[in-house]
Amino acid sequence: MRAISPARSHRVAMQNPEVIIDSLNHDGRGVARLEGKAIFVAGALPGERVTFRYTSRHRNYDEAKVDQILLASGHRVEPKCPHFGTCGGCALQHLAAGQQIEAKQRVLAENFERIGKVEPGRWLPALSDKPWGYRRKGRLSVKWVAKKDKVLVGFREDNPRFVADLSVCHTLLPDVGLHIDALSELIGSMQAKAQIAQIEIAAGDDAVVLVFRNLVELCVDDLERLKAFGQSHGLGIMLQPKGPDSVVPLWPDRIDLYFRIDAADLDLAFKPLDFVQVNAGMNQRMIALALELLQPQPGDSVLDLFCGLGNFTLPVARQVASVAGVEGDQALVNRAAENATRNGIDNARFHAADLFLDQSTAPWSATRYDKLLLDPPRSGAAQVLEYLPRKGTDRIVYVSCHPGSLARDAGILVSKHGFRLREAGVMDMFPHTAHVESIALFER
Template identity: 60%
Template sequence: MARLDPSPKTLSILDLSHDGRGVARWPDGHAQAGKTVFVSGALPGETVSVQQTARSRHFDEARTLEVLQPSADRVPPRCPHFGTCGGCVLQHLAEDRQIAYKQQVLLDNLQRIGHVAPAAVLPPLRAGAWGYRRKGRFSVRRVEKKDKTLVGFREQDPRFVADLSECHVVVPQLGFKLQALGALVDGLDARRDIPQIEFIAGDAATALVFRHLQPLSAADRERLAGFGQEHGFVIYLQPGGVDSVHPLGADADLAFRLPQWDVTLQFRPLDFIQVNARLNEAMIARALELLEVQPGERVLDLFCGLGNFTLPLARMAGDGAVVGVEGDAGLVARARANAARNGLHTLQFFVADLAQDLVGQPWLKAGFDKLLLDPARAGAIEVLRQLPLKGLKRIVYVSCHPGSLARDAGYLVNEAGWSLRAAGVMDMFPHTAHVESIAVFDPPRRD
């Protein structure tokens, strides 16, 4: 393979890719004229000077050296690490244009993959764009050349850990203490044996989970406990798998409240919760609005997790009218406990792997009027193919991956005869290329 050409080249940016990079083509006169180039740090309509960083058979990659002609949509990034850290890729794009870009990504996926189009496009859901990230994972690496330990997200080149002094999208109680966190790890005997730190924030407590590959010394345990006390974090240790997580001292009351439905959800440090608290509340409200549950109707909530949608649904429809199903037994146990703590004593939850054969599942034959799905990135095609869709009056589908939503929408519309009433995006992850969306389907007409 030929070597990369390090000399600067000038490109005109035509579009944005699904991962937030500018899309261009090598101009006439270039050895690869017409070949697609993905350019980090560039926006549509711009003319930029670039340096090639990678080559493959079908496309090349480059980074922006200088913006020669900026887009009117370009804004100064807030974070000093933007462009190096891989946590955000769109801070240089005005927030209104970010959400418009995500809406177009959703519509393009629906058309290209699912061969469907919504009858209506929902107005995008948005919340605060900064300090929103209440759950995530920092990588940790001791770098001898810098004589320090780095704690942060991966760089845009994922082989490296970004050297962060601050993060403007992580909850403020943690995002501006990254240097202190790095100094803490650097002072531990086990500084080379801690590969990651997970964080999760409830309304009243923020937990840090230190993964460690070797047993910790008494001195290290004291240092970690002292850091937690000084900075207001609850420290957990993870010497092995997920089940090995335990508090270093007192356990935390990790919970968040959904005041609109008088619901409080408790969780464990490694549980899945929606990353953006304010957007989560708006998302629940929209999902319930789209479901339009009427008196006497029964609702099935698939991939229900801790009960993020299930408990608010039960408040609205009655706890005996809602059933939640989830594949993670630990999450189901906590969902049941959450229901009991909130006085929803007849709300039912079941454990089932929704990607497998569901024959014999008791809930599958119970009969429902409305269906809510919130699957992981892989989507819900396996369960949709097995559900008795006949008799359902509406499906609301919450998605964290537009490609799998588009595939599943294609099945519902083109094979099962449903109609895609509306779809729209929700900005769960501002300044990233991540596209969260919601779609509502109506059943076939029975004339």
């Protein structure tokens, strides 16, 4: 028998590489090492022994997908969705729900330690709500594929150049998620099937709306098909021929969207393209937790930055002397002011300002505030922390959608502004995804 040379033996072994997964990375892929090099393996869980196939190679790391699971984790579960692994909407359906939230807390803890060099005095219990059918906002891509003679409706695949061919989505509200096939057939029957680019989903407490992004003016037959679909499925239908301001109702003639905040006896109106928290149940619980941490008092003056349409500002207003909300989107500022009037609130003021620019001389910025609430986008609030908080502000609640930027800003608050990170925890705003929503309390 002819001996195999060491070099050839290495090549043969690498054709079917085998590794043990150490942990999960920030996007939900298993992390392993082979000959000292990190490999991110999609579909693998910590503790598992797997073989894999490479999808891309880089200087400092490689990317791969599971080929075969040789030893499965005890926390592995059967994904509910038949499209898991193809659709890029979810990354963690194969991991038990309780372990998902634990993994997210580990990500937050690692970011605090590595980036912010801080640690909370106490970890808050993880906040979660129902794991399926929770998405009241979403954007589905649409693509007519002539070779398949089919319209694809879905989220993007892991490779964002491609639209996932979905028949169902269990994270979307059932009113929409269970009818993806019907949407595909609807658009496939239209003359403008190649000119529908996307569908925006927006749900209030008593209405669900689909906004069709139509790149051309639709003929009468297409309009009638859309209207009939809305009527038969109990969905509002709107069209968006141009930019966000061009959205108009098709059926019914008037569509009003709102959601209640039970803890503050409020209902907030919004437009279909407005930003609202995706998970309605979690939003209720998150607001209640934010109020508990902020501890608003009747004499307090509070500043709410990145306030949107008043999701936190107006519940806070119910309990304090005054609150100022600041937001960069003028349309959302207008909506927030309208929501204050709608709910009979007269101690909330709203300001439009680009919070990524120096606002230190703005009148609202120079005012004294007892407490501060931050709910920034993924990039965080580092620019704001150049001039805020000022003396007199002794309590900050920070709601974050990105653990890295929260950790960085926590380091700034602790090292430069004399605060301590009192409490922090994760909130499962997006079950089955790797998205980490979190909340932190800082005290001076």
